[in-house]
Amino acid sequence: MSPGLLALVAVAGGVGAGLRYVVDRMLAPRPGGFPRGILVVNITGSFALGLLTGLGTAVVAPDVLAVVGVGLLGGYTTFSTVSVETVLLAQRRRRGQAMANLLGTLVLAIAAAAAGLWTGGLLAPA
Template identity: 45%
Template sequence: MTALLVAAGGFCGAIVRFWISSVWKARYRGSFPFATLFINVTGAFLLGLLWGARAGEEVLLLCGTGFMGAYTTFSTMKLETVQLLQQKRLLSFGLYLLVTYCLGIALAFLGYETGALL
C-alpha cells in the first residue's frame, strides 16, 4: 500500500509540474527559470503545511513523499543554475540560488506554522 500511495502521488505531482512549467514557458518567454522557482517554493510551502498540520502517515506518503517529491524538482534547478553560470549570467545565477534557497526555507517555515494553526 505504501508504494501505491507514493506512486499515485508521484504521478500527479509530475503531471502538475509539467503542466505548470509548460503553461509558464508558453506565456513568458524569458531565460530566467521562473517556472522551476515557482514550483520549488510552492512545494516547500505545501510540504511545510502538511508537516505543520501533522498530517497522517498515508497523507504524508501520498502528498508529501509522492506528490511533492515529483512536483518539486531539485535536479532541474541544479541544471538551470549550471546553465546560467555557463552563460555567464552571474546576477541571474546568484539571484536564482539566493531566492530559491532563502524563499524556499522561509515558505517551508511559513507553511509549517500555518499548518500548526489548523
C-alpha cells in the same frame, strides 16, 4: 510500507511530476530566460509540505503524508532542475541570474516551508 502504499506514493509522484511540468510550461520564459516556473514550483511545494507537516498526525494520517508529501510533492518539487538551470545560466554568462536562481530558490523555499509549518501549527487542533 505496504505494497499498496508504495504504489500510491509512486502514482502520486508521477502526478506531481506532471503538475510540475504544467506549471513550468505555463510560466515558461523565453528560451534561455530566468526559470521562474521552477522557482514557483519549489516555493509552492515547500509551503504545501510545511503546511502538511505543521498540521501534524492529528490531522494528517501518516499514510496520507507519505502519499501527498513524499509522492505528490516529492514529484512536484525539484532540486535537480534548479541545479541544471543554474549551471546553464552561468554557462551563458548570466551569472547574476544564476546566483539569483540558486539563492532565491534556497531562501524563498525555506521561507515558504517555515510559513507552511507556522500556518499548519495555527490550524492544527490544540
